[in-house]
Amino acid sequence: MAETALLYVNAAPPEDLPPAPADSGIPPLPDSPVTSATTEVPVEHKVGLPQLNVETFAGQLFWLAVSLIVLFLVISRLGVPKIGGVMAARAGRIKGDIDAAADSKRKSEEALARYEKALADARARALKIGDDMRKVSQDEADAKNAAEAERVAAETAKAEARIAEMRKAAMANVATLAGDVASEIVSKLTGEAAPASDVSNAVRSALKTA
Amino acid sequence: MAAHGHSPMVQFEVHPIIPIHVGGYDLSFTNSSLWMVLAVATATLVMWLGVKRDGIIPGRLQSVVELIYDFIERQTVLNVMGEEGRRFFPFVLTIFLFIFFSNYFGLIPYSFTVTSHIIVTFAMALVVFVTVLGVGFWTHGLHFLSLFVPSGAPGWLLPVLVPIEIISFLTRPMSLSVRLAANMLAGHTMLKVFAGFIVTMLSAGGILAAFAVAPLLAGIAVTTLEVLVAGIQAWVFALLTCIYLNEAVHLHEH
Numbered sequence: 072m073a074e075t076a077l078l079y080v081n082a083a084p085p086e087d088l089p090p091a092p093a094d095s096g097i098p099p100l101p102d103s104p105v106t107s108a109t110t111e112v113p114v115e116h117k118v119g120l121p122q123l124n125v126e127t128f129a130g131q132l133f134w135l136a137v138s139l140i141v142l143f144l145v146i147s148r149l150g151v152p153k154i155g156g157v158m159a160a161r162a163g164r165i166k167g168d169i170d171a172a173a174d175s176k177r178k179s180e181e182a183l184a185r186y187e188k189a190l191a192d193a194r195a196r197a198l199k200i201g202d203d204m205r206k207v208s209q210d211e212a213d214a215k216n217a218a219e220a221e222r223v224a225a226e227t228a229k230a231e232a233r234i235a236e237m238r239k240a241a242m243a244n245v246a247t248l249a250g251d252v253a254s255e256i257v258s259k260l261t262g263e264a265a266p267a268s269d270v271s272n273a274v275r276s277a278l279k280t281a
Numbered sequence: 282m283a284a285h286g287h288s289p290m291v292q293f294e295v296h297p298i299i300p301i302h303v304g305g306y307d308l309s310f311t312n313s314s315l316w317m318v319l320a321v322a323t324a325t326l327v328m329w330l331g332v333k334r335d336g337i338i339p340g341r342l343q344s345v346v347e348l349i350y351d352f353i354e355r356q357t358v359l360n361v362m363g364e365e366g367r368r369f370f371p372f373v374l375t376i377f378l379f380i381f382f383s384n385y386f387g388l389i390p391y392s393f394t395v396t397s398h399i400i401v402t403f404a405m406a407l408v409v410f411v412t413v414l415g416v417g418f419w420t421h422g423l424h425f426l427s428l429f430v431p432s433g434a435p436g437w438l439l440p441v442l443v444p445i446e447i448i449s450f451l452t453r454p455m456s457l458s459v460r461l462a463a464n465m466l467a468g469h470t471m472l473k474v475f476a477g478f479i480v481t482m483l484s485a486g487g488i489l490a491a492f493a494v495a496p497l498l499a500g501i502a503v504t505t506l507e508v509l510v511a512g513i514q515a516w517v518f519a520l521l522t523c524i525y526l527n528e529a530v531h532l533h534e535h
Contacts, residue, residue: 120290120293121290121291121293121294121295121398122293122397122398122399122400122462122466123399124294124295126307127295127307127311127313127398127400128400129306129307129308130295130297130306130307130308130309130311130313130314131295131311131313131314131398131400131401132400132401132404133306133308134308134310134311134313134314134317134318135317135395135401135404135405136404137317138317138318138320138321138379139375139376139379139405139408141321142320142321142324142325142375142378142379143371143372143375145321145324145325145328146324146328146371146374146375146378147371147375149328149329150328150332150350150371150374151370151371151374153328153332154328154331154332154346154347154350155350155354157332157336157337157339157343157347158347158350158351160337161337164337
């Protein structure tokens, strides 16, 4: 560092006039108490703030411009495209993965819906088949019942007709038989045959009252 | 360091390392230039190393780079300016990274704080100011001047308000540059003063030497504060740049 200081002393442009405090507008800084006693080197530092040393301005501005331009070029040509590209790629990858996951979820939900629909359809079809079967057998049974009832009714009517006929025949036989019996009784009691017309009249009236 | 004495201002002196004189101007490569170049080199190196692998899953350095990138892009530039601010992002990031590394390098003992020099910060503030003017007139033409007419103010107040607005606009480069340079100057001066106290008291010996612990603790406290200030001031400069640019782009519509 001593070399640097030496360089500084040499490189500093010679000044004819000692820098007056009034030039910089800032009062000279008092030397710190330690150095004032022990300083061996002559005071080579300029009085006042180094920030106000106008001689350094051109150099600082030049190197600042160089630095900022280089940094700007590095950032705008290399940094931003590269870092931004990586971050965009990652964001795209994450978005793609999330989209894919959402897609899979949607597909599985669709499959579930299809499965449930198929299940419901099958259940409905089974119910319908059961209902149809029940209805068919019911109809068959009803038809059989009706046919049987009809047959029974027909048989009954036939039987009743036969009974009525038999009864009519029987009743006719009863009248003839009663006449015969009455004539026989009369001839036995009186010894003479009763006229047939009287007998049949009597039998008829008797049957009527019976 | 014998030649440097103990004045707290010595640390701010600019010394030529490689003398260069062009057309009567002293463009020597100085300690200031050295730390500027180091800031640029470090920013470049960190970015380059950070994205060298450009992995989808970031490594440690890449995470840091992306953190800074995202902090400036999304949380500063886009947050203040909206999507239109994207084209200013490289500009703002350049300013931020340069100040950021300059400020932090300034905390290294025996280094030089580039941003403690008002000429440097003022030049950067002027670049921002000129950019704001350029963007404003480029985007809005003469309508850009309506920036100086506060919306919704009663007409009779305008003769008062407009000059105030113009003055506040014109003093922005001053406030922007002084804020940064003064922070760096004051912080580093304090550090040096406290450090000087320690040396003074120790060399005095006796009871004073025992009390040297007080400036030591103060120095630690100030150093901690300076670590914060170095980052915050870099961000403040970038944020204000965004706010000024946003006004140039959007005028009063908010």
